[in-house]
Amino acid sequence: DRGGGEPAKHCVAVALIALEKYEEAATRLDALADESTSPQQVVAGLLAQAGQSWMMAGNLEFAWRDQSRALGIVKNDPTLWVDRAMVLGMAGQYWDSIDDLNNALDLDPNNVEALIYRGTAWRMLETYDLAMTDIQRALELSPQNIQALFERANLHRINKDNDLARQDYLTVIENSNGTPVADAARANIEKMDVQTGSE
Numbered sequence: 001d002r003g004g005g006e007p008a009k010h011c012v013a014v015a016l017i018a019l020e021k022y023e024e025a026a027t028r029l030d031a032l033a034d035e036s037t038s039p040q041q042v043v044a045g046l047l048a049q050a051g052q053s054w055m056m057a058g059n060l061e062f063a064w065r066d067q068s069r070a071l072g073i074v075k076n077d078p079t080l081w082v083d084r085a086m087v088l089g090m091a092g093q094y095w096d097s098i099d100d101l102n103n104a105l106d107l108d109p110n111n112v113e114a115l116i117y118r119g120t121a122w123r124m125l126e127t128y129d130l131a132m133t134d135i136q137r138a139l140e141l142s143p144q145n146i147q148a149l150f151e152r153a154n155l156h157r158i159n160k161d162n163d164l165a166r167q168d169y170l171t172v173i174e175n176s177n178g179t180p181v182a183d184a185a186r187a188n189i190e191k192m193d194v195q196t197g198s199e
Contacts, residue, residue, distance in 0.1 A: 017053055026053035044073040048080055055087055063087045078104040082114050094121040112142045119151055131155055146176045162192050
């Protein structure tokens, strides 16, 4: 109201994200990107934030749209490629997701997040050897990474290596208790126990 301009509008949008008002935040970020007189790099950042907000609001179509617009401006930011790959993965478009993750890894070969998401995409496509290669590489770079450990446990479970799966699931629970990934690890251990009991 007092003429704070773009920075003030941006702060309002970020505050709305913190309040979990994702759709309103995304709408404001879209409007700000459209009217912005800032450098293109800044506009791409606004669009990337809008895309993340739309994703958290559950609107994958709008998330993909904004992330694609951001990538149209800045193609050399691996984070933008990972963000769009996440949305494509959530939409079940795993091959397209892998394409984006390949682009991210071309720019940053040691991007742990990209390796984990690509490993997950390979698992969803039932290409388990490539999935394990990506996850093991992620764990070489980040040995205590919870998401990578959880993903490796899933792959061990698929391979019927239940002892190894249990070990990784327990590590996840121990190091991130009370989080959704720990809850998922606990649920998977229970499923393995039920299957073992029925056999």
